[in-house]
Amino acid sequence: MNSNGRPNHQTTYGTRRPGSGAVQNPAPKRPPQKKKLHFKPNKEGMIALAILVLIVAVVIVLVVLTIRAIVNAVSDGAEETSSTEETTTAPPAVAAWNDGYTQKSVSTSELSSGSLILVNFEHNYSLTDSITKELTSLYGSTGHNTLFVLRDAEVRIRRDIAAPMREMLEALVEANSTLGTTSSQDRVIITSGYRNTEKQTELYNDAVGTEDENLVSKPGYSEHHTGYAIDLNIFTSAGKTVEMRENEQSWIEENCAKYGFVIRYEGSKFEITGILDEPWHFRYVGVPHATYMMENDLCLEEYLELLKTDYSYTEGPLEISTEDAEYLVYYVPASSDSTTFVSVPPELVGTYEISGNNVDGFIVTVTLK
Numbered sequence: 001m002n003s004n005g006r007p008n009h010q011t012t013y014g015t016r017r018p019g020s021g022a023v024q025n026p027a028p029k030r031p032p033q034k035k036k037l038h039f040k041p042n043k044e045g046m047i048a049l050a051i052l053v054l055i056v057a058v059v060i061v062l063v064v065l066t067i068r069a070i071v072n073a074v075s076d077g078a079e080e081t082s083s084t085e086e087t088t089t090a091p092p093a094v095a096a097w098n099d100g101y102t103q104k105s106v107s108t109s110e111l112s113s114g115s116l117i118l119v120n121f122e123h124n125y126s127l128t129d130s131i132t133k134e135l136t137s138l139y140g141s142t143g144h145n146t147l148f149v150l151r152d153a154e155v156r157i158r159r160d161i162a163a164p165m166r167e168m169l170e171a172l173v174e175a176n177s178t179l180g181t182t183s184s185q186d187r188v189i190i191t192s193g194y195r196n197t198e199k200q201t202e203l204y205n206d207a208v209g210t211e212d213e214n215l216v217s218k219p220g221y222s223e224h225h226t227g228y229a230i231d232l233n234i235f236t237s238a239g240k241t242v243e244m245r246e247n248e249q250s251w252i253e254e255n256c257a258k259y260g261f262v263i264r265y266e267g268s269k270f271e272i273t274g275i276l277d278e279p280w281h282f283r284y285v286g287v288p289h290a291t292y293m294m295e296n297d298l299c300l301e302e303y304l305e306l307l308k309t310d311y312s313y314t315e316g317p318l319e320i321s322t323e324d325a326e327y328l329v330y331y332v333p334a335s336s337d338s339t340t341f342v343s344v345p346p347e348l349v350g351t352y353e354i355s356g357n358n359v360d361g362f363i364v365t366v367t368l369k
């Protein structure tokens with residue numbers, strides 16, 4: 001400290017002013033000689049360099065891509081704007097599944113027509129004796145006595161299921177060497193097709209009080225009245241009628257749906273169907289429905305209930321895919337009037353079929369284009 005209270009070093013400021021002469025400027029130092037840097041490439045250095053180059057390349061690519069994306073987005077936006085200006089009536093970009101569907105009037109009495117009608121101990125079939133025009137006799141028809149034999153000359157089925165049934169039997173015989181088409185071989189026998197009320201009454205009366213009681217439906221309540229059901233067994237070369245053997249049964253279980261048929265009565269569904277296990281009884285319902293039922297282990301009662309509960313027209317359709325096509329299936333409740341309006345697709349969507357369920361509504365099956 002000096003006398004005025006300031007620290008001594010303050011007084012030395014003046015000594016550094018140029019020209020004061022009090023302190024000699026130190027001699028200028030020579031700048032330190034720069035050492036030459038030699039780049040010695042070594043392994044680590046090269047790797048680091050390569051990584052750096054790579055990073056730079058990636059960054060450039062990303063930048064280019066980003067710019068291109070921005071340019072595209074801007075030009076798309078411009079196109080959309082211009083097209084909306086040109087056509088103000090353009091449909092919305094995302095159409096509803098039932099876009100363009102129209103209403104078709106169907107007589108409510110059609111409830112009992114179509115391949116999805118349910119006939120069981122609760123629901124009788126009222127048209128049994130009035131559908132004879134829709135039947136075809138199998139006696140003397142294509143495949144009789146070769147592809148199949150018949151229990152008697154009276155066996156008839158719905159005309160529209162004759163072709164899929166033959167195709168199924170052809171494939172069954174082809175796939176199983178235990179079957180053939182001549183009398184010296186075991187052949188498929190169709191033991192029952194359509195039954196009129198009189199025939200069913202006869203069978204029922206015979207079965208009452210016997211072990212077959214739970215296999216034969218009351219007259220009016222048999223699926224055989226519809227013409228959509230057939231019983232298939234094996235007629236051996238020795239002249240006996242037996243049930244299908246394991247190989248034949250497992251083939252048909254796996255493949256019947258491809259031809260539109262289901263095994264209608266499984267023992268496990270007895271509580272629902274009221275009928276014991278009948279591995280020989282096949283029911284035609286159509287390819288998409290048979291496929292869905294067999295894949296999901298649903299009997300017809302369960303399947304129709306599912307459609308009604310989860311896939312009504314207002315809820316949206318069940319989508320079914322098979323090897324050959326895509327389908328939409330939905331339920332429409334029957335009106336209490338004589339006419340029901342059933343929503344159906346426009347032609348560009350696909351073709352459709354309407355079947356009654358014989359209870360309370362219609363099932364629409366759309367085969368998509």
Ligand SMILES: [Zn+2]
Nearest residue numbers: 229230231281
């Ligand atoms: Zn049967």
